[in-house]
Amino acid sequence: MLLLTCPWCGPRDETEYHYGGQAHVPYPEDPAALSDEEWAQYLFYRDNPSGPYAERWSHSGGCRKWFNVVRDTRTYDFLAVYKPTDPRPEIEVTR
Template identity: 55%
Template sequence: MHIIQCPYCGPREEVEFTYGGQAHIARPENPEALDDAQWADVLFMRDNPKGIFAERWMHAAGCRRWFNALRHTVSHQILATYRMGEAPPAPDTLEEASR
């Protein structure tokens, strides 16, 4: 079982959390100008990197707040968590933690 560091409540077991998809997605400025294919890209196309990935999570069985996490997609290790609206930690500090 993984332990996830909720930025509001502290460390908790992963079963208390709900995954919310990719973080930091730019929403369209003119949504009414998009055709169906462009809307499909906005709604369904996400990055799928091998390495560090920014995700959204919610502490469903705790404070019920959303936050961001940086997770390594190969090891599933969560390298950092941070509140919505905060900048993610510097990438050079994460490379060391992911080794």
């Protein structure tokens, strides 16, 4: 089991959380002006890096609040946890 630290509740078992996709994806400024291809890009296409990746998570089994994490996609290690109002922390990658 993995422990994930909620910014409000503290460390909890991974089963209390739900993954919410890539973090920091801005909503389109003028959604009505988007073509079908642009909507598809916004809705379905996400980054897929090898290494640190910013994600959204919800503490669905606890406070039900959303927060962001930076997770290493190679090791599944959670490198940082932060509130949605905070900027993404800079993470140094060591190989």
